[in-house]
Amino acid sequence: MWIEQNQLDIKTIKYIDEKGKALQTDISLSEQQLLEMYKGMVKARVFDVRAMKLQRQGRIGTYAPLQGQEAAQIGSAYATGEKDWIYPSYREIGVSIMKGMPMERLFMYTMGHLEGLAQHAANVFPVQIIIGAQYLHAVGGAWASQYQKEDSVAVAYIGDGGTSEGDFHEALNFAGVYKLPIVFVVQNNQWAISVPFEKQTASKTIAQKALAYGITGVRVDGNDVVAMYMTMKQAIEKAKAGEPVLIEAVTFRQGPHTTADDPTKYRLPDEESEWGEKDPLVRIKKYLTESGSWNEEKDQQLFDEMAELVTQAFTKAQSEEPSQLTDVFEHIYKEKTPQLVEQQVQAEGEKRP
Amino acid sequence: MTMMTIVQAINQALESEMEKDERIILLGEDIGKNGGVFRVTDRLFEKFGERRVVDTPIAESAIIGAAVGMAARGLRPIAEIQFMGFVFEAMDQLVAQAARLRFRSGGTQTAPMVIRVPYGGGIRAPELHSDSLESVFAHSPGLKIVMPSSPYDAKGLLIAAMRDPDPVLFLEPMKLYRAFQEEVPEEEYTVEIGKANKLREGEDLTIITWGPPVYTVKAVAEKWWTEKGVSIEIIDLRTVAPLDIETIIASVEKTEHVIIVHEAVKTGGIGAEIAAVISEKALYSLAAPILRVAGYDTPYPTAMVEEEWLPNEKRINAAITAVLEE
Ligand SMILES: Cc1ncc(C[n+]2csc(CCOP(=O)(O)OP(=O)(O)O)c2C)c(N)n1
Numbered sequence: 001m002w003i004e005q006n007q008l009d010i011k012t013i014k015y016i017d018e019k020g021k022a023l024q025t026d027i028s029l030s031e032q033q034l035l036e037m038y039k040g041m042v043k044a045r046v047f048d049v050r051a052m053k054l055q056r057q058g059r060i061g062t063y064a065p066l067q068g069q070e071a072a073q074i075g076s077a078y079a080t081g082e083k084d085w086i087y088p089s090y091r092e093i094g095v096s097i098m099k100g101m102p103m104e105r106l107f108m109y110t111m112g113h114l115e116g117l118a119q120h121a122a123n124v125f126p127v128q129i130i131i132g133a134q135y136l137h138a139v140g141g142a143w144a145s146q147y148q149k150e151d152s153v154a155v156a157y158i159g160d161g162g163t164s165e166g167d168f169h170e171a172l173n174f175a176g177v178y179k180l181p182i183v184f185v186v187q188n189n190q191w192a193i194s195v196p197f198e199k200q201t202a203s204k205t206i207a208q209k210a211l212a213y214g215i216t217g218v219r220v221d222g223n224d225v226v227a228m229y230m231t232m233k234q235a236i237e238k239a240k241a242g243e244p245v246l247i248e249a250v251t252f253r254q255g256p257h258t259t260a261d262d263p264t265k266y267r268l269p270d271e272e273s274e275w276g277e278k279d280p281l282v283r284i285k286k287y288l289t290e291s292g293s294w295n296e297e298k299d300q301q302l303f304d305e306m307a308e309l310v311t312q313a314f315t316k317a318q319s320e321e322p323s324q325l326t327d328v329f330e331h332i333y334k335e336k337t338p339q340l341v342e343q344q345v346q347a348e349g350e351k352r353p
Numbered sequence: 354m355t356m357m358t359i360v361q362a363i364n365q366a367l368e369s370e371m372e373k374d375e376r377i378i379l380l381g382e383d384i385g386k387n388g389g390v391f392r393v394t395d396r397l398f399e400k401f402g403e404r405r406v407v408d409t410p411i412a413e414s415a416i417i418g419a420a421v422g423m424a425a426r427g428l429r430p431i432a433e434i435q436f437m438g439f440v441f442e443a444m445d446q447l448v449a450q451a452a453r454l455r456f457r458s459g460g461t462q463t464a465p466m467v468i469r470v471p472y473g474g475g476i477r478a479p480e481l482h483s484d485s486l487e488s489v490f491a492h493s494p495g496l497k498i499v500m501p502s503s504p505y506d507a508k509g510l511l512i513a514a515m516r517d518p519d520p521v522l523f524l525e526p527m528k529l530y531r532a533f534q535e536e537v538p539e540e541e542y543t544v545e546i547g548k549a550n551k552l553r554e555g556e557d558l559t560i561i562t563w564g565p566p567v568y569t570v571k572a573v574a575e576k577w578w579t580e581k582g583v584s585i586e587i588i589d590l591r592t593v594a595p596l597d598i599e600t601i602i603a604s605v606e607k608t609e610h611v612i613i614v615h616e617a618v619k620t621g622g623i624g625a626e627i628a629a630v631i632s633e634k635a636l637y638s639l640a641a642p643i644l645r646v647a648g649y650d651t652p653y654p655t656a657m658v659e660e661e662w663l664p665n666e667k668r669i670n671a672a673i674t675a676v677l678e679e
Contacts, residue, residue: 061477061479061656062477062478062479090479111656111657112477112655112656112657112658112659113655113657114654114655114657114658116655117655129438129479129480129481129482130438130439130441130442130481131411131439132411161410161411162411164410164411164412164415165411165412165413165442166412166414166415166442167442192382192410192411193382193383193387193390194383194385194386194387194408195382195383195408195410195411199408199410200410200411201410260390261390265386265387265388266386266387322657323654323655323657323658324658325658325661325662327658328649328651328654328658328662329649329651332650332651332652337650339619339620339650340649340650340651343619343649343650347649347661
């Protein structure tokens, strides 16, 4: 038999529709949990909008916005436990915030502070710039958990474009062969800088790529925070039982790729407004309002509260001592080499270069 | 003649060669509709279409590896790696495949191709976007490495690279992409690969440099002349593999004092190679030790300290003072 794309019928998991109506009955989240997720999403949104503004004012450096992807990030991160490890790319600001990364650290990173590189959240790997590299680190991390009989999973994040790199495929293959406790999350936000999904891969979905590696794949509405949470919860359970999972979260990057990018060069405003209507914050807010636990007044209060927190974080970041040249010689080896010692002395003001 | 930036000069070199030679295909990430993240390939997609200007999936090893296969079968691929820090993904295809195809096929197969890569610091870019890695590749026999520092050279060297029978790594200084304009002929011309450019004549000291620091060195040399009457000869290497040893040695024999300025980290850099060549061929001409002003032996640092980390005027001045005082 020929195996063909069209034989695959892949459905997208959804719990709440665009109008905020529940589509499934097994939502095992308490009202408080739902509110915590919504708060996380608002915090990420407010941070993101502010960071874009600060970059435009020249007060921070290049920034990669996550607007539109809050549900995919917060829902998946909220489902992880304290012992689980996160392997993020540059866009997982929402995940970091949810995992307890102080926002001033995030500002310091974009301000070009050497100290901004230091991770101040539990079990989060450093931000990855090289597309796909973190997928293999997550494999190693999961392997270590398995070997050391820890009760934890590795969660690796990547974009749709990243699934084209060899590292992605090598990671899925290892995970399948060694039955590792790992969840691969792909945020399919439709674009890899200027390249649309259909020019990135000829397969209809990302989820189906799991099959080729003998692992489980699933496709989720990435703008539905409840669907993200519920799927992630199950995926973590499976992963702990030695069944790695690939989750494709179907979402949309509402802003530019980074502050250095101009999306009008490659995409139409129609696509943006269409997805704008599916905004992940609006959906969960409608759901919460519908169920009576939320209203406009509380919403405004929450946004104000988050704006205040973000302001405080930025003020804190600004008040940090700027990095000095002499600091670059730290953290290269455990102990400085003779060459580094010599160069540090020179850098600190000796005459010879 | 038209005033052009380096970006415009490279764009024009690509356009005019593509018009003449149908075998040329551009491959890279975001080079099509978007015209490249630096707009170096601007308008080429509209003009030549998606068969010749290909927006590839994000897969550097595939981009370079496919280019090797294309080149071996009669095409002339020009591949782009978006930023130099991402070149490691394609390392095997570049140094173990492209560079060696001629040798490992006993001269029966070749990979005439160009790999264009923006590199260098001073633009406050995120991690792994600003590295200067030329010495990593200079250690790979079979590759030529071209590093222009001006619009005129960029256009002439790129056309030469596209016509070269061997794989050429063409490194483009990001900081200089739009930093200034210069007169560039509209028509096509080539600048010879492997020939350095003596940018300034001098008697007292030779500074050997390439890429982004060329402009810092020019400014420094001008000041030493006007303020102290010290005349500095500047050699812009333009190509680091092969090295123009003849020009270097002739200059050293004349001035007897040498400084090498490069952005890449100091240890194991091209500067070390040049110093070794000078000591082999002209040691007794030297009146002072050769000094290097280079990136420190650290990963490229974050934006807050990069200006101090780079070979800046202050660091070059200190080296000049030290060499002349010997
Ligand atoms: C190995 C490597 N190649 C290229 C890049 C440049 N680059 C940065 S982000 C990006 C697009 C990534 O798209 P996707 O994986 O879909 O993630 P998104 O940015 O949309 O979240 C590219 C090409 C890089 N950082 N690393």
